[in-house]
Amino acid sequence: MNVTTVTDGIFRLSANMEDILFEGLWPVPNGVAMNSYIIKGERTAIVDGVCGWDGVPETLFAQLEKIDVDPDSIDYIIINHMEPDHSGWIEDFRKIRPNFTIVTGRKSVPLLEAFFNITDDIMVVGDGDTLDLGDGRVLAFAEIPNVHWPETIATFDTKSGTLMPCDAFGSFGSVGEAMYDDELIPEQIDFYEREAIRYYSNIVAAFSVPAAKAIEKASPLPIRIIAPGHGIVWRKDPMKIVKDYIRYASYQKGPCETEVTVIWGSMYDMTRMGVRPAIEALEAEGIIVHEHKVPGDSWGDIITSVWSSTGVVLAMPTYEYKMFPPMYAILDELGKKTVRNRKAFRFGSYGWSGGAQKELDEVMARHKTGWEFLEPVEFKGKPSDADIDLIKARCRELADQVKEAVASKSDSIPPAPENRHHGRPSVTE
Numbered sequence: 001m002n003v004t005t006v007t008d009g010i011f012r013l014s015a016n017m018e019d020i021l022f023e024g025l026w027p028v029p030n031g032v033a034m035n036s037y038i039i040k041g042e043r044t045a046i047v048d049g050v051c052g053w054d055g056v057p058e059t060l061f062a063q064l065e066k067i068d069v070d071p072d073s074i075d076y077i078i079i080n081h082m083e084p085d086h087s088g089w090i091e092d093f094r095k096i097r098p099n100f101t102i103v104t105g106r107k108s109v110p111l112l113e114a115f116f117n118i119t120d121d122i123m124v125v126g127d128g129d130t131l132d133l134g135d136g137r138v139l140a141f142a143e144i145p146n147v148h149w150p151e152t153i154a155t156f157d158t159k160s161g162t163l164m165p166c167d168a169f170g171s172f173g174s175v176g177e178a179m180y181d182d183e184l185i186p187e188q189i190d191f192y193e194r195e196a197i198r199y200y201s202n203i204v205a206a207f208s209v210p211a212a213k214a215i216e217k218a219s220p221l222p223i224r225i226i227a228p229g230h231g232i233v234w235r236k237d238p239m240k241i242v243k244d245y246i247r248y249a250s251y252q253k254g255p256c257e258t259e260v261t262v263i264w265g266s267m268y269d270m271t272r273m274g275v276r277p278a279i280e281a282l283e284a285e286g287i288i289v290h291e292h293k294v295p296g297d298s299w300g301d302i303i304t305s306v307w308s309s310t311g312v313v314l315a316m317p318t319y320e321y322k323m324f325p326p327m328y329a330i331l332d333e334l335g336k337k338t339v340r341n342r343k344a345f346r347f348g349s350y351g352w353s354g355g356a357q358k359e360l361d362e363v364m365a366r367h368k369t370g371w372e373f374l375e376p377v378e379f380k381g382k383p384s385d386a387d388i389d390l391i392k393a394r395c396r397e398l399a400d401q402v403k404e405a406v407a408s409k410s411d412s413i414p415p416a417p418e419n420r421h422h423g424r425p426s427v428t429e
């Protein structure tokens with residue numbers, strides 16, 4: 001854990017977590033930073049917490065000393081969001097400061113009891129409420145429900161224009177020495193862009209409508225700094241992450257970028273024989289292709305790729321009268337993540353009856369995905385040359401549809417940066 005100055009009177013406590021599954025499920029190959037903020041007026045508040053896995057309270061104690069904060073002066077713990085990655089440290093914190101008031105949203109009250117048996121010293125705040133810390137430091141609160149749980153609020157320091165929106169505007173990716181956008185070189189900003197899509201698509205995607213509402217709510221505020229619960233702090237260009245989030249939210253319904261994600265699975269390489277020709281046909285049309293194999297590639301990687309892709313190619317055989325099971329699993333998850341309206345194409349091999357297509361139609365209908373499929377290419381056993389030619393032709397058709405859809409995108413969606421990553425994320429250093 002280390003402490004740095006965000007702006008006069010606001011400090012950031014941050015710890016990187018690596019080799020974990022976020023939410024017990026999502027790999028974070030490049031780590032994730034957990035942020036907490038200390039705000040000093042005449043009284044001191046801590047916004048959100050860094051969980052106990054870094055030796056809290058001992059480490060916290062040492063960090064507070066560095067910024068000359070007496071734990072006894074911390075009167076308020078502001079909990080923007082009850083998910084334990086932000087609130088789970090309360091019990092440890094009590095060991096160094098038994099008396100404090102919890103400032104939080106209305107819907108946190110039952111959660112505080114359920115998770116921590118806390119029922120006293122709770123100050124409930126909602127839209128328009130403020131907390132005066134003295135010394136001209138007045139905090140304002142806004143409810144941003146379902147970003148990412150129903151109780152979530154955002155805290156805004158009116159003195160410095162610092163917005164602390166917890167999970168909103170967050171990104172994956174550990175932070176090194178440089179943890180503010182003004183300290184990062186363009187390649188590092190590009191890295192966090194990809195990590196922000198990973199974070200958004202894996203964690204926030206299903207809440208894209210509430211996320212868009214929260215962005216709208218925040219936009220009239222005189223924001224000078226965005227200090228999220230995960231990832232880097234935006235001081236030089238806070239509107240960059242706001243525009244990125246507007247774009248990520250728009251990806252839910254598409255169209256997205258001029259990208260196609262190819263997801264394939266194959267037992268004996270019959271279906272696989274069509275994969276390379278499909279990718280080459282797409283790339284020849286100027287499409288950026290993300291290729292993923294199932295089983296093998298993580299759901300986190302696949303969802304990250306599909307989130308920004310206007311098109312999807314699915315290649316899998318029939319297995320026990322249904323589709324190849326790992327393909328079903330990822331499509332079911334993509335349905336739950338509310339990936340809508342993709343341009344799509346499926347091909348695959350079968351032995352005698354087929355059946356993959358029927359289950360594909362079912363899962364798409366059940367999740368109301370609105371994916372628009374070209375006519376599938378199915379072949380018995382090994383694909384013939386004619387089958388391969390047909391796969392290539394369909395991919396060219398898909399490429400045209402993708403480009404057309406991207407061209408029709410509304411002007412209100414901020415464009416993606418030109419230096420966007422074309423493949424998997426690279427590491428920071």
Ligand SMILES: Cc1cc2nc3c(=O)[nH]c(=O)nc-3n(C[C@H](O)[C@H](O)[C@H](O)COP(=O)(O)O)c2cc1C
Nearest residue numbers: 266267268269270271317320321350351352353354
């Ligand atoms: C365990 C298993 C179950 C299968 N179930 C079916 C089936 O229900 N209906 C069918 O038409 N083919 C079925 N097949 C045949 C495969 O779909 C066929 O071998 C196909 O070529 C496999 O393509 P792949 O090499 O890309 O995996 C099955 C094959 C295996 C190994």
Ligand SMILES: [Fe+2]
Nearest residue numbers: 081083148167
């Ligand atoms: Fe969360």
Ligand SMILES: [Fe+2]
Nearest residue numbers: 083085167229
């Ligand atoms: Fe979080």
